[in-house]
Amino acid sequence: MTKTGRRSEYVPPSYGKEADLQNFMKCLMKMHAKDNKGVLFYETICSFREQRHTFIEAVPLPFEEFQDAPAYFRVRSTSWLS
Secondary structure (H helix, E strand, C coil), X not given: CXXXXXXXXXXXXXXXXXXXXXXXXXXXXXXXXXXXXXEEEEEEEEEECCEEEEEEEEEEEEHHHHHHHHHHHHHHHHHCCC
């Protein structure tokens, strides 16, 4: 988000930064794969004084738990709707 005058407008990230982030995520996955672990990434978006900030967390999990993670998040993300 970029503040221009009295309006806030979404400004997409440049391709270079997005490609760098994806490359870094791949490197983390490869690094932890050597230890038989998967990496769970999740994103948190917070607002501070009319500005949005994004935090991307990387959590290494044993591979057995990592394989079950998608089912867990599918259940958790829809359970609050009911």
